[in-house]
Amino acid sequence: MIPMQLFITQGIKDSMTMTQALAQVRKRPLNKKEVSRKEEDVITIDTYSNSLTVHETKLKVDLTEYVDRHEFVFDSVLDDDVSNDEVYRETVESIVPAIFQQTKATCFAYGQTGSGKTYTMQPLPLKASHDILSLMHYTYRNQGFQLFVSFFEIYGGKLFDLLNQKRKLCMREDGKQQVCIVGLKEYRVSDVEMIKDLIERGNACRSTGTTGANEESSRSHAILQLVVKKLFEDKESKPSRVIGKLSFIDLAGSERGADTTDNDKQTRIEGAEINKSLLALKECIRALDNDQVHIPFRGSKLTEVLRDSFIGNSRTVMISCISPNSGSCEHTLNTLRYADRVKSLSKGGSKKDAPQALASMRESSPGPPPSNLDYSNGAASKLPRFGSKQIAQDDYLSSNIDRVPSAREVLLSSHFNHIEEHSRISLRGSDNDLSEEGPEQGKPLGRNKGTAPNVCSIATLGGTRTRKTGSQTLWNNIPEVNGKVPDALDGLDALLKVWILLLLIYFLEFIYYA
């Protein structure tokens, strides 16, 4: 057994050096239905290199079959024989100690309906709370830390408390633009059994339904939060303060319109609402990836709740769940491209200048830095955050949330939009679901990150490379922008220099002849 102290030190060390956002992928085994339909497993995994390959069967114009291979590399890739214990070790275990260091950590599962999100997510909070309680008991003994549990769902754009008879909740922002869920019941817990009971109670209340792809499909986004608070000695005058938070989000499954034809009206309405919120989440990820000044967190209840996970002192683990069968190939590719986008958020350096990077920061956790992290030697900058764009500044940001963009920003975005629109007209495909294919909204072209149709993506630790393309030439023809608007003032500047030079020559001639 690893001594607890060693585990903690290792955990904190890891949290200082690890990437800010982890993108992990889990493949589930073929299920009975797929086996009976004789569907093939089209995903191969190389766990040593954390890479996976999707073997997509396609038809040529002469109707002969060929296999298109799509390769991806992620922070970790979990094969179909990996147990839930291993999933915990690979994903959440290392971020648990960070929540005692004023960090907001989030683990969310994303993927097609029936791909194993609930199967993956359900055991994680219990294992994490076991570790949190151990830390409180051994390392942070007598320091006034307490653990609280809350569990709610977002269904049809509304919030419901799963631990309080599904009472409707409302969400508000406080003066510091922190999201507060009014009326959410929090339970103080001191042992794992209590937490287990609460989780079971909450799961039993979740909105589920039957879809074409999953008999017991989650029709809501379920959010379970473990909050560590610190009690002040003088309890009378001050309430307990939130130290850190670990949220587990089991997202409802993404589905295409084509998958929902055999569903009833209610299921289709639910599906539309789910897709809307997942699209809003995607828009936020895109905006963060593009260093955009405005991050559209208000696009849905889900993104409003998730705001904490994308800003300030936060850690995020995204577990992408994928189905291995050939029929889910298109879905699987969409999920992997989505995951790749999340991964690139934490890996790439800021592409814009400092003020722009500062402007894209939103907020940071309140309160002084934790005592055992040395911020003076740059530790703060090494602290993992979601998105490399965040440069620990506290107060600057609160005023920047959802603000009106400046004239220059409008100019910048209209310039990008123009190019984007141009490319969209050129490349527009027929599919209007949540597909990642084609040029992406808000994404300046020429940055070699988007995947045009027929482009095979290779996600690498340094970013995404694209190879083999039919339509990629279109992208290459569009002038590279790289976040810089051709500035009219640059031209004026040059003209002025010429005039000064002419004046100087004229002046020298005048002196010479005089």
Ligand SMILES: Nc1ncnc2c1ncn2[C@@H]1O[C@H](COP(=O)(O)OP(=O)(O)OP(=O)(O)O)[C@@H](O)[C@H]1O
């Ligand atoms: N890794 C796995 N090993 C074995 N069985 C799995 C695995 N992942 C998923 N399953 C099984 O697949 C089925 C669907 O899984 P699950 O309900 O977790 O999917 P989901 O992604 O949450 O779907 P939805 O979005 O519709 O709620 C379940 O019966 C589950 O037991």
